[in-house]
Structure formats: C-alpha cells, structure tokens
Amino acid sequence: xxxYIVKRILYFIPTLFVISLLAxxxxxxxxxxxxxxxxxxxxxxxxxxxxxxxxxxxxxLFGLDKPTFYFALTSKAYPDSLYKILQKDKRTNWNDLIAxxxxxxxxxxxxxxxxxxxxxxxxxxxxxGKRAIKKISNESKFxxxxxxxxxxxxxxxxxxxxxxNNPSFGTIIGKEISDIKNNYEQIKEKSxxxxxxxxxxxxxxxxxxxxxxxxxxFVGDFGISYNTYRPVFSEIRDAxxxxxxxxxxxxxxxxxxxxxxxxxxxxxxxxRFDKFATVLxxxxxxxxxxxxxxxMVVFFTTPEYGSWTNIFPGIGLxxxxxxxxxxxxxxxxxxxxxxxxxxxSYNRLAFISxxxxxxxxxxxxxxxxxxxxxxxxxxxxxxxxxxxRNSLFPIITLFANILPTTLAGSVIIEVIFNIPGMGKLTLxxxxxxxxxxxxxxLMIAAVATMLGILLADILYSLSDPRVSFNKK
Amino acid sequence: xxxxKTKRExxxxxxxxxxxxxxxxxxxxxxxxxxxxxxxxxRILIVIFLIGTFADFIANEKPLYCKIEGxxxxxxxxxYAVDLGLSTWDTKFYQTPWSExxxxxxxxxxxxxxxFTIDSKNSRFKSPFDNQDVPSTRYWHWLGTDQFGxxxxxxxxxxxxxAMLVGIISMLIASIIGIFFGVLGGFFGDNRFKVSRVxxxxxIIGIFFxxxxxxxxxxxxxxMAGENGTLAIExxxxxxxxxxxxxxxxxxxxxxxRNNFLSKKIxxxxxxxxxxxxxxxxxxxxxxxxxxxxxxxxQPSIISVMVIIxxxxxxxxxxxxxxxxxxxxxxxxIEAAEAMGFKDWRIILKHGLPNAIAPVLITIAFGxxxxxxxxxxxxFLGIGLALEEVTWGELLSYARRNTRAWWLALFPGxxxxxxxxxxNIIGDGxxxxxxxxxxx
Numbered sequence: 060x061x062x063y064i065v066k067r068i069l070y071f072i073p074t075l076f077v078i079s080l081l082a083x084x085x086x087x088x089x090x091x092x093x094x095x096x097x098x099x100x101x102x103x104x105x106x107x108x109x110x111x112x113x114x115x116x117x118x119x120l121f122g123l124d125k126p127t128f129y130f131a132l133t134s135k136a137y138p139d140s141l142y143k144i145l146q147k148d149k150r151t152n153w154n155d156l157i158a159x160x161x162x163x164x165x166x167x168x169x170x171x172x173x174x175x176x177x178x179x180x181x182x183x184x185x186x187x188g189k190r191a192i193k194k195i196s197n198e199s200k201f202x203x204x205x206x207x208x209x210x211x212x213x214x215x216x217x218x219x220x221x222x223x224n225n226p227s228f229g230t231i232i233g234k235e236i237s238d239i240k241n242n243y244e245q246i247k248e249k250s251x252x253x254x255x256x257x258x259x260x261x262x263x264x265x266x267x268x269x270x271x272x273x274x275x276x277f278v279g280d281f282g283i284s285y286n287t288y289r290p291v292f293s294e295i296r297d298a299x300x301x302x303x304x305x306x307x308x309x310x311x312x313x314x315x316x317x318x319x320x321x322x323x324x325x326x327x328x329x330x331r332f333d334k335f336a337t338v339l340x341x342x343x344x345x346x347x348x349x350x351x352x353x354x355m356v357v358f359f360t361t362p363e364y365g366s367w368t369n370i371f372p373g374i375g376l377x378x379x380x381x382x383x384x385x386x387x388x389x390x391x392x393x394x395x396x397x398x399x400x401x402x403x404s405y406n407r408l409a410f411i412s413x414x415x416x417x418x419x420x421x422x423x424x425x426x427x428x429x430x431x432x433x434x435x436x437x438x439x440x441x442x443x444x445x446x447x448r449n450s451l452f453p454i455i456t457l458f459a460n461i462l463p464t465t466l467a468g469s470v471i472i473e474v475i476f477n478i479p480g481m482g483k484l485t486l487x488x489x490x491x492x493x494x495x496x497x498x499x500x501l502m503i504a505a506v507a508t509m510l511g512i513l514l515a516d517i518l519y520s521l522s523d524p525r526v527s528f529n530k531k
Numbered sequence: 532x533x534x535x536k537t538k539r540e541x542x543x544x545x546x547x548x549x550x551x552x553x554x555x556x557x558x559x560x561x562x563x564x565x566x567x568x569x570x571x572x573x574r575i576l577i578v579i580f581l582i583g584t585f586a587d588f589i590a591n592e593k594p595l596y597c598k599i600e601g602x603x604x605x606x607x608x609x610x611y612a613v614d615l616g617l618s619t620w621d622t623k624f625y626q627t628p629w630s631e632x633x634x635x636x637x638x639x640x641x642x643x644x645x646x647f648t649i650d651s652k653n654s655r656f657k658s659p660f661d662n663q664d665v666p667s668t669r670y671w672h673w674l675g676t677d678q679f680g681x682x683x684x685x686x687x688x689x690x691x692x693x694a695m696l697v698g699i700i701s702m703l704i705a706s707i708i709g710i711f712f713g714v715l716g717g718f719f720g721d722n723r724f725k726v727s728r729v730x731x732x733x734x735i736i737g738i739f740f741x742x743x744x745x746x747x748x749x750x751x752x753x754x755m756a757g758e759n760g761t762l763a764i765e766x767x768x769x770x771x772x773x774x775x776x777x778x779x780x781x782x783x784x785x786x787x788x789r790n791n792f793l794s795k796k797i798x799x800x801x802x803x804x805x806x807x808x809x810x811x812x813x814x815x816x817x818x819x820x821x822x823x824x825x826x827x828x829x830q831p832s833i834i835s836v837m838v839i840i841x842x843x844x845x846x847x848x849x850x851x852x853x854x855x856x857x858x859x860x861x862x863x864x865i866e867a868a869e870a871m872g873f874k875d876w877r878i879i880l881k882h883g884l885p886n887a888i889a890p891v892l893i894t895i896a897f898g899x900x901x902x903x904x905x906x907x908x909x910x911f912l913g914i915g916l917a918l919e920e921v922t923w924g925e926l927l928s929y930a931r932r933n934t935r936a937w938w939l940a941l942f943p944g945x946x947x948x949x950x951x952x953x954x955n956i957i958g959d960g961x962x963x964x965x966x967x968x969x970x971x
Contacts, residue, residue: 073807074807074810074811074814077811078811078814078815081811081815082823085823085824085827088827089826089827090827090829132743132747133747134743134747134748154751155751155754158750158751158752159751255748256744256748258740258743258747342952345948345951345952345955346948347904347907347944347947347948347951349907349908349911349927350927350940350944350947350948353927353928353930353931353940353944354940354941354944356931356934357930357931357934357936357937357940358937358940360934361934361935363934363935363937364937463816464816466816466819467816467817467818467819470818470819470822470912471908471911471912474912475931485819485822486822486912489822489825489826489914492826494826497822497823497826498823500819501815501819501820501823504815504816504819505814505815505816505819508813508814508815508816509814512810512813512814
C-alpha cells in the first residue's frame, strides 16, 4: 500500500512538469506587455531615461528580465542576449529583422544609432522648432517597431525631409541621422542568410523565468499582480476563503440530503415516492446550474414580480461595514449565501442520491443482508449499519473530483451572484489582462485535480482490497 | 411468390437478410427504440437539428418569396448565391430595408426577423405580453425582444444552429484525436509496438530538424502570413518540409536497418505513453484551460471555441476505444487475421475499429451535451463571442442586466436544458441498447 502511494506520487512529477510547461507556455503567449510603461507626452532627457528604468524595474518586479527557459533552440543568427531587450514590441521587431537579414552585429549597430538620435534630440533647444523635434522623435520611435523594408525606407525618408527643412538642426543631429541610414544600408548589404539555417542551442542556466516561477509556485509565491502590485498569493487567499466556504456548505448540504434520500428510495422501491424522486432527481441532475442561478436572481431577488417573490437579498455579499456587530454581519452574509449554495449543491445532490440508490439496491440483494435479517436484527440496523456501510464506497470515491468540479462550478455561480471567490477573481483577471492570477489559478486547479485523483485511488483501494496495486 | 425465383437467388436473399453486422445494429436499434424516453429524445433532437440546419428559412427578415414591380424574387435562397459570390443584390435591396418595400405578393418565413434585425419600435426589452408596436400579429415578437429590439425567437433559432455546430464540430475533432490515441494505446499495448533502434533514433533527430526547419526558421514567414491572410499556404509549406524530412529519415532508416546492431528491435510502451497523455489532459480542469486559452486569443470566435473544446475533450473517447480494443485484441479473430499475415493497419481498420466503435457513440452523445453546455457557459460569461452571432448562453446573460426580462431568463435557458437533457437521455438509452446483457 505504502509502496503504491509512493509510486503514484512519483508518477505525479512528470505530469505536473508537463502541465507547468503548458501553463507557462500559454502565459508566454498572452497579448500585451506588462513591462511597457507609456512615456509621458511632455518628456525631457531625464524622463526618457527614467521611463527606461521604470520598464526595467517593472520587469524586475514581475521577474521578466530573465531568460525565458533553461535553454533556447534558435539559429546561429540570433544572439543569446535578446531577452535583455525588455519591451516586447521592440524585441519582436529586432527578431523580425534578424529573421530577414541574419546579421545581428549590423542590426545592433542600427539599434544603437536610433537610440543615439533619440538621446541627441533632447539636446536641441526648443527654440529651434519644437514641432519638428517632436516629429523626428516620434518617427524614430516608429523605427524601433518596424521591420518591413518599404516601411523603414519611408520613415527614413520622412525623417530626412524634416531634417532638411530645419537646417538649424544640422550641426546637432546630422551625424546621427546619416548613421542610421548607413547602418540600415549595411544591414541589407551584409546580410548573412545562411546563418539562419544553422541550429544553435543556447544554455541559460537555472536563473530563468520558468525555473523561478515554478520553484516559487511550490513555496506559495505566485508572483505579483499586474494591476494591484499585491502578491498573487494574498489575492488568491482572500478569494479562496469564499469559494471554500460555499463549497463546504454545498458539500455538507448535498451529502446530508442525498444519502438518506437515496437509502430511503432504495428501501421503498415499490412506493410511488421512489418513482417521483427518481424523475425529480433526474431533472435536477440535468438542470444547468447557471440557468437555475440566473432564474433565481431574476425571480427571487428583485421586486419586479411582486413582493412575495422578493424573498432573498440581492447579489453580492451585502455591504455592512466591518465595524458592524459580528452577528449582524454573519446573518447578512448567511442570507446572501443561501441561493449560491443551493445552486452549487443541487446538481451533486441529485447525482449522489442516484448513485446511493443504485448502490443500495445492489447491496440489499446480497446474502449478508439476508443473514443480518435472519439473525433478527431490526430493519433500521440492517439498512443503516450493514447496508449503508457497504454501499458508501462508490460515494466516497466520488470525493475525488469534488475539488476540481466545485472549483469549475463555482466560477459561474460566483459571477452570477457576484461573490468575490476564485472564479470571479479569474474572470476579472482575464478581462483586465492580469495574467499571473489566471495561470496561478490554472496551476492550482490542476494540482487540486491531481490530488483528487490520487485521493480517489487511495480511497478506492482502501474500500476494495481486491484492487491490485501492481498491475493497472 | 418464390416460384419465379431460382434457387440461387433465394439463397442469396436469405444470406443477405441474415448478415451479421446489420443484424447487430438492427438489434441495437430495436432495443434503443423500445426505450420510449430515448425514442422521443431522439425525435426532439432531430427537430432541433433541423431548426438549426434550416435556420435561415425559419427566422429571416428577408421574404421567402416576393413580387415587386412585377418581378419575382426568392431573397432567402438568393442570399446563399450572394454569399457564394455567384450573384449580387439589386441596388434597391441595399438602399431600402426589407420591411419597407412595396410588395405585391409576399411570403415571409415563420419568424419574420433575422437574429440581427433591429426593430427599433420595440426596443428596450418588450415582453411577449407587452403592448408591442407591430403592424400585425404576424410580426408579433412571440418570445419578446432584447435591449435593442432584436427578436428573441429569431435569436433562439440562430442559437440552435450554433449549439448544433458546436456540438458536432467539437466532437468530430475530439473523435478523430480520441480514436487515434485510443487505437494506439489499445491495439499496440505496451509490448506490441516494435521498431528498430536506428529508426527510433532517426525519427527523434527527424522531429528535431523538422521542427527547426519547418517552424523555427519559418516563424517570421508564418507570422507575416498570419497577418496577410496567406497562413494556409505558408502552413502547408511548413508541413511539407516536416513531411519531407521525416520521409528522408525513414528512408535512411530502411537502408541502415540492414546492419545487425542497428536493426535490433526495441519495444515502445505505447499504452503507457497514451495513458500519461490522457492523465495530463484530465488533470487540467476543462473550464479553466478553456478560459486561459480564450484569454490569450486576440480574436476569439465561435470557431476557436469549437476547436479548443474538441482539443480538450477527447480523453473520454480515447479511453473507451482503448478499453474496447484491449478486449478485442485478445479475441480469436484478430489472432486469425494476424496469422493470415495481414498488416497491422488493416487489422485495426477492418477488424478492430468497427467492433470498437459502438461504445464510442455513447461518449459522443454525452460529449456533445457537455460541449454545448461549455459553450453556453462561455458565451454566458461573454467570452469568445463574435459580434454578429447570437447564442443561447448570450441571450440568457441579458437577463442578468435587466431582471425584469423574465422571457430572456426562461426561454434560452429552457433550450439549453432541453438539448442537454435529451442528449443525456440518448446517451443513457444507447448505453442500455449496446449492453448485450440487456433484454431485447
């Protein structure tokens, strides 16, 4: 048994590794760039350099200033230091240029000359033509995100015309502009396309984004939220309280109702009650929870349809201040939680009850039940002591997927009832492009599912010793 | 009258009548239709399917048939021709809305609105019982309208099409992937897939190089193609490169296999690999994965929802096929086929799969139900919606914005509920019908 558990846990590691790769890979495909801080419109040299530092410190905060993975498979044309360019759009652009010409040496010269021009522009006194300076500065920023030949040539021409129209600039930025032009010509002339077809493996070592992300994930550090700058962990902790509370209430409710109901139905198979219950449970089982939740919100929380339907308070958790007496707050919250908990539990209730009835029906026919009756035990003792214990096994194993299914089920219920739990947190994070939360939740959900599967296997083998551990 | 027939014909007829496969399926059919609930569920499903298929003829702002200034038109039919680029509309149809022509003769579809028709006179949530501003009861909004005055009934008809499409396409994708992996794992098991050392080695090298030259080197070209809309051409070029490199590797393997050391066979535990992949897929909660993937798509659409659901939801099918093939593989007739020297793929396709396919139907029925539900949840949350489409989940979500609109809460939800439930009943019915132990 112990061996089996150890083996199962060892099996976890590769699975978890692949899932973490998947989640990390997805997180790298997200649109938007958290490092990018828009430059203030009225900028001078110091604010220009400050904004670069800003981007650097943001990247540092989110851990994005490291290489992405342990290694990178690229062609020989790409340098191994490209990750040091923090802004995503610029990085992509230099990548695109390399893909066309394959000579990083020239491209980096071109890149430096653009930056030199941008810095030099601040040295021109405003009196010489503020608008022209602004224009050149804007065009030069475009150069950093353009890789198409025609577009670059066009922009270069535009800069040149502005420059020619302002002869007073001549002594200050003339050299820089011709540098840019020359360097761009050099890129095209000295292209080394063959290098693009030679595979190279860059090894970055352990100080990379993935390594830092996954190792800190296991010590409970899920990164920093892009919006609030709070640790993702504390945001998730706040949210998980509500999800966990609703989940436990729903579970207790569904098991408390479902097991007696299932047993009673099975015991009184011939009664009309059983037929009625079976149909009702089937309908309950297939009613989509989000529809029921919407209907409840529409009909039972608003006075639109007469005061007698307005039984429950509106969505949310109420807005009593935290200074209010504890019991007041408690009742307020409890009132708000009734409907969501009902919506979370009825599906499972129906399912467990159906399973329970089926299991009990099978058990009642067994010989040992007949023996128990024969030796004179009362009906209650036979059913609840001998019958229930043996028909509970399949129910226990249902515990396995409780965590993931409730987590998934709570997404929509939380959104409908506006409860600040995990599901709502995830959806809000998606709409705000706050990706560290999205992928932390994805990983947590995956780990929870795997633990659930492990728990199920162990419970299953405990409940039925015939399950063999070696052969599967 | 058997006198006119020759004896030969008679025997032939008898033989055809008692052919085994048709008898199996007819028995399954018989058992399935004995289940009244399942039978009626199937009928309702067919009705929903037909509504989805002929949605344009049921709810459309264009007339089915009309006569203007002595000329006859069939606008609904013509729309198909226009969509295919075979025909164009007269200018008058551009300039005037469909409801404002002077028709001499007119036959409208049962619901005279399209899902996008904005009836501004009846905007701001008109209930079915409200005083609607319509020319006649023929134009009554029987299921009410939404905020902009769009007809809910027309939206429901359109939603039926989307739901059916989502269910069918996502399960088609899931079936292809699931059957492929299921066959791999179930038929070859852990010890029947033997390949020579050199072939394994060369294939690994081949995969590396085909990735490098097919995708890594061409990543810029592919991305540009994605922006220009020529992605299909560039992608097929990439796949061609992959194909050529892998082909070369395998040809090389065939030549070098003459060497004794290199040609030594090693067994690949296919089943373990397949089961691992399934476990990984099952470990990620589908809804969260779906949400995460939709979050990174820049232009999510209903198609991407279908594809992603298909890519996530294949594990159930794979497990069923695998289990079934594991059982079939040890049967005598497969052994006989092997003894006759048939190739593996022929045994799988002709003898294995046809007998393993029956239980897959059950998973597909349940799978369609869950795909429709997933899509409804997504569009309810407002994720992956195209502006011009209408889905049941989206209609239902409008009820949250205006709690007075009970018809928006009731009808779309009812449609989702009925569709999902009948699919589950059909799944249950199939389970019973395919179980050989159940009585006829």
